[in-house]
């Protein structure tokens with residue numbers, strides 16, 4: 001790590017904040033299986049990102065667990081470093097004080113006892129020596145207490161001790177107190193305003209506790225240098241005026257509930273180096289007076305409710321390295337003056353309502369490594385000058401309205417690892433010069449209007465992990481896809497909704513050893529499905545999507561499913577595939593979504609051993625039940641101060657509802673009873689085939705089932721009288737069922753007769769106005785007549801009418817179901833409706 005100059009003592013803090021902040025900048029970059037889905041994913045992304053703190057902190061927790069715990073997300077700065085500010089001297093060793101044990105004050109002793117007495121639990125016994133008898137020796141044997149040579153308490157240092165209690169107001173009696181560190185405990189209750197009596201207080205760290213109430217007038221403490229109150233989620237009220245803060249250097253209050261505006265009295269804090277107020281409830285505008293804080297190195301105001309414009313005065317901050325205004329409600333344009341912040345290494349203005357064009361002057365920030373402008377309303381072109389920012393490691397401009405072409409000058413960005421231009425209006429082809437960005441790991445150009453071919457130079461990108469080129473108009477032969485196999489680290493390859501043609505080689509997947517996500521959905525690919533799912537080496541594939549192409553022939557027959565241990569999503573729908581369903585599909589242990597619909601598959605289902613589909617036996621916990629299908633998301637953290645951007649890249653795939661869609665083929669035979677073993681199944685669509693036989697009653701075992709569509713087959717016999725109470729979409733119309741329509745239970749919730757009729761001439765029941773004692777014994781309808789009418793609406797004889805039935809109305813509708821995202825920016829979340837549908 002490069003640590004430089006004045007900020008050396010801050011660098012750790014800096015890293016930490018960056019990673020913290022970015023950690024939750026959950027970057028979803030993957031357009032997945034189809035348009036609806038893509039939209040849903042963005043919404044999902046939104047809801048994760050602009051979310052309540054709860055889910056944020058959940059993410060943090062899980063991250064911490066993976067990366068060695070809380071210590072990582074914490075400034076490593078110690079009080080000892082305060083010497084450099086001319087502040088307290090920790091050199092007063094405890095042994096010195098110990099020998100002066102009798103020099104203690106009764107007032108202070110009482111205050112300490114009161115502190116101890118306001119503790120509910122002390123599981124580590126840290127305060128065991130804090131007893132009345134021991135008062136005379138509080139300077140020596142009381143853990144965490146330090147005194148000055150005259151026996152006055154100047155420090156209490158009790159972090160990470162699982163202490164549970166309140167902070168006694170009597171702490172105000174410790175008038176000589178210079179530092180108080182109670183971080184990483186379980187303190188609750190308010191911060192006592194009596195603390196302001198400790199006029200020599202210079203370091204106060206109460207972070208990561210459960211304190212609540214409002215902030216006392218801490219900024220009236222003349223010597224306060226460090227104030228850490230972060231991660232006290234219930235700490236509320238406004239920020240006090242910054243009355244006497246000339247000593248203040250570091251303020252860290254992230255993840256608190258402080259609200260109201262940022263006082264412009266902040267200008268009094270001329271020595272402020274770090275101001276971190278991210279993830280709070282602050283609103284109002286960004287005070288112009290911030291531009292007067294010339295020593296400021298880091299300014300974190302992300303994840304708040306700030307409104308108004310970005311003050312151009314921020315351009316006066318020559319020492320500023322990090323400017324984070326992301327995830328607010330800022331509007332107006334990006335002030336060109338920010339280009340004067342010559343020290344800037346990271347700029348986050350994402351997730352606001354910023355508009356206008358991107359000022360080319362930003363390219364003057366020659367130290368910039370991270371430029372994060374995604375999710376705004378920015379328009380105009382990507383400035384040619386950006387090619388001058390040769391230190392750039394991450395460039396995220398996605399989800400704006402940028403137009404024009406991708407500037408060739410970006411090819412000068414040899415350090416660039418992360419390039420995301422998704423969801424803009426970019427046109428033209430990918431410039432050949434981009435081949436110079438040999439460090440690229442992540443490229444997403446999806447959802448633009450890009451044309452031309454898939455550049456062959458991509459094959460030289462040996463670090464490439466993710467490539468998303470979907471939702472464009474790339475025209476190329478499938479051979480171009482094969483060239484990407486030279487990128488041996490490639491995990492995600494999204495090429496959906498382009499104009500790719502030609503056929504994939506039969507051993508296609510053998511060439512992609514790390515591939516997890518593969519989608520060519522919505523192209524014009526022809527020929528057979530590659531048969532190389534298994535090459536005798538366990539494959540990393542999780543999602544494979546061949547939907548909406550012109551693939552022909554049979555599904556590969558000879559595949560050993562044990563080599564596909566991770567395959568969860570398998571899509572073949574809307575092709576011209578023939579033959580029967582090969583048995584190996586029934587052996588895919590992790591499979592959760594199988595979509596073979598709208599092909600020409602024949603024969604009976606099934607894979608004898610359908611019961612080996614273990615993935616269908618458990619209903620995965622959906623992170624968000626509105627996500628109907630799989631999605632991909634990335635969690636990343638990074639540290640722009642490190643000599644190389646150390647991105648930790650977590651690949652997460654949304655768990656989706658278990659779905660099986662075999663509809664609109666020519667499958668025949670009975671519905672295999674084995675399906676009843678798939679107790680986690682939520683969606684089962686066998687409609688529009690030639691299935692015959694009865695609907696076995698075992699279907700009631702599918703307790704998680706929500707959608708059951710058996711319509712348009714030749715099923716006969718009676719409708720089983722029990723069905724899971726979770727079923728809310730049900731359809732058996734266009735069959736030859738007979739007998740009474742069951743009543744009671746879930747059936748009483750089905751009121752739409754179109755789920756029974758037309759077809760089924762011998763069904764009876766009140767709901768279809770056909771009393772069971774008058775069942776006609778001859779067929780009124782010829783089912784086949786209706787099957788031949790696509791998109792039908794039918795008038796019916798017999799004194800009743802059927803309503804218009806829309807074929808499979810719910811299947812697509814389901815995909816559109818989404819939940820409004822988090823607390824803000826709903827409109828722009830729905831702006832993602834711009835996705836085109838088939």
Ligand SMILES: *[C@@H]1O[C@H](CO)[C@@H](O)[C@H](O)[C@H]1NC(C)=O
Pocket residue numbers: 074075076077078079159160181182183203204205226228
């Ligand atoms: C307080 O203690 C914690 C834990 O030891 C430490 O990480 C932190 O830096 C300390 N606070 C200050 C302001 O030094």
Ligand SMILES: *[C@@H]1O[C@H](CO)[C@@H](O)[C@H](O)[C@H]1NC(C)=O
Pocket residue numbers: 125126127128129141142143
């Ligand atoms: C309590 O004091 C004794 C010396 O009297 C010392 O050895 C011990 O470590 C102290 N305990 C704590 C928790 O500080």
Ligand SMILES: *[C@@H]1O[C@H](CO)[C@@H](O)[C@H](O)[C@H]1NC(C)=O
Pocket residue numbers: 096099100149150
């Ligand atoms: C006790 O403190 C005084 C100053 O208050 C100092 O002069 C004296 O040397 C100390 N005693 C010992 C034993 O260190």
Ligand SMILES: *[C@@H]1O[C@H](CO)[C@@H](O)[C@H](O)[C@H]1NC(C)=O
Pocket residue numbers: 175176177200
């Ligand atoms: C505060 O610190 C100053 C200078 O270090 C000292 O002179 C003064 O006595 C201290 N005040 C208290 C109440 O300890």
Ligand SMILES: *[C@@H]1O[C@H](CO)[C@@H](O)[C@H](O)[C@H]1NC(C)=O
Pocket residue numbers: 120121164165186187188210
């Ligand atoms: C403190 O302890 C009490 C009782 O043991 C418990 O109910 C409470 O949740 C704890 N508080 C915190 C902040 O951990």
Ligand SMILES: *[C@@H]1O[C@H](CO)[C@@H](O)[C@H](O)[C@H]1NC(C)=O
Pocket residue numbers: 209210211233234
């Ligand atoms: C914050 O307050 C809410 C309700 O007042 C409570 O449910 C929650 O547990 C508190 N959180 C913490 C961390 O104390």
Ligand SMILES: *[C@@H]1O[C@H](CO)[C@@H](O)[C@H](O)[C@H]1NC(C)=O
Pocket residue numbers: 233234235236237257259281
């Ligand atoms: C946060 O503060 C707002 C008022 O600004 C209040 O409505 C809300 O309940 C507080 N939340 C918590 C968790 O304390």
Ligand SMILES: *[C@@H]1O[C@H](CO)[C@@H](O)[C@H](O)[C@H]1NC(C)=O
Pocket residue numbers: 259260261283284
């Ligand atoms: C800021 O929030 C406070 C409550 O926390 C509210 O009273 C005030 O109107 C808000 N101000 C703006 C400008 O939204």
Ligand SMILES: *[C@@H]1O[C@H](CO)[C@@H](O)[C@H](O)[C@H]1NC(C)=O
Pocket residue numbers: 384385386387388409
């Ligand atoms: C920045 O880029 C522009 C256009 O790409 C170029 O004309 C100019 O010389 C560059 N400036 C520097 C300082 O490199």
Ligand SMILES: *[C@@H]1O[C@H](CO)[C@@H](O)[C@H](O)[C@H]1NC(C)=O
Pocket residue numbers: 400401402423424425834
């Ligand atoms: C792209 O441009 C078209 C027409 O100019 C416009 O309708 C559309 O909203 C734009 N899309 C984006 C993402 O800006």
Ligand SMILES: *[C@@H]1O[C@H](CO)[C@@H](O)[C@H](O)[C@H]1NC(C)=O
Pocket residue numbers: 387408409410411412433
């Ligand atoms: C940057 O890219 C442009 C266009 O590709 C090129 O003309 C120029 O020479 C490059 N500049 C540097 C410093 O490499």
Ligand SMILES: *[C@@H]1O[C@H](CO)[C@@H](O)[C@H](O)[C@H]1NC(C)=O
Pocket residue numbers: 403425427448449
């Ligand atoms: C991009 O393509 C879409 C349709 O493919 C079209 O509606 C839109 O106008 C195009 N935008 C531009 C800027 O060309």
